[in-house]
Amino acid sequence: MDDQVLDFIKKVQSISQIGLSFSTDPYAVDNYKELKEISIKMLHDYTSLPLNECDLYKDFTYPTPQPAVRSLVINEDQVLLVKEKDSGLWSLPGGWCDIDCSPKETAIKETFEESGYVIDCTKLLAVFDRRNYIKKSVYDVYCLYFLGNVVAGEPKCNHETEDIGWFNISSLPPLSRKNSIEEIQKAYEVYQKNLETYFE
Structure with a gap:
């Protein structure tokens, strides 16, 4: 049951969360924040989940299954x-x-x-x-x-x-x-x- 769009959104959100957890470069942090915001909106638009449920990895330092x-x-x-x-x-x-x-x-x-x-x-x-x-x-x-x-x-x-x-x-x-x-x-x-x- 392959869903490349959903897989892409989740991967971008995972990468952005890892970047926010470990990056110390302020420019990189800004970019990771932007990626995270985009991926949250994309997930909301794609699944119709409430926005507050679309930040999948907010409680994770390093997202894993x-x-x-x-x-x-x-x-x-x-x-x-x-x-x-x-x-x-x-x-x-x-x-x-x-x-x-x-x-x-x-x-x-x-x-x-x-x-x-x-x-x-x-x-x-x-x-x-x-x-x-x-x-x-x-x-x-x-x-x-x-x-x-x-x-x-x-x-x-x-x-x-x-x-x-x-x-x-x-x-x-x-x-x-x-x-x-x-x-x-x-x-x-x-x-x-x-x-x-x-x-x-």
């Missing part, structure tokens, strides 16, 4: 999904990696918070560059898919979820932008065929 996790929890060949309150669509449990947790710990914590199930993560199934799966995503995300097994707990929603269900891989419900059918199928294939971790 954000790490996130998803748990592919399997029980008798069915996959655990949670229904998101904000979108009304379904996703694998997961979220952004926390500062005080490893990726595996984050996957376990997010799954418990969103579904009520305590899991053990037994394998890193895949590492996805989400630009390849989500069209016009303004965020660069590396998403780690872990294989999860339920060891305790019972289904329980939290403030982010409104339903919990088990689905066959061939009949998944409508998915949110937080994951795609292609990612889930690739991760499931690694599990099913006991393949090496898939990565991009």
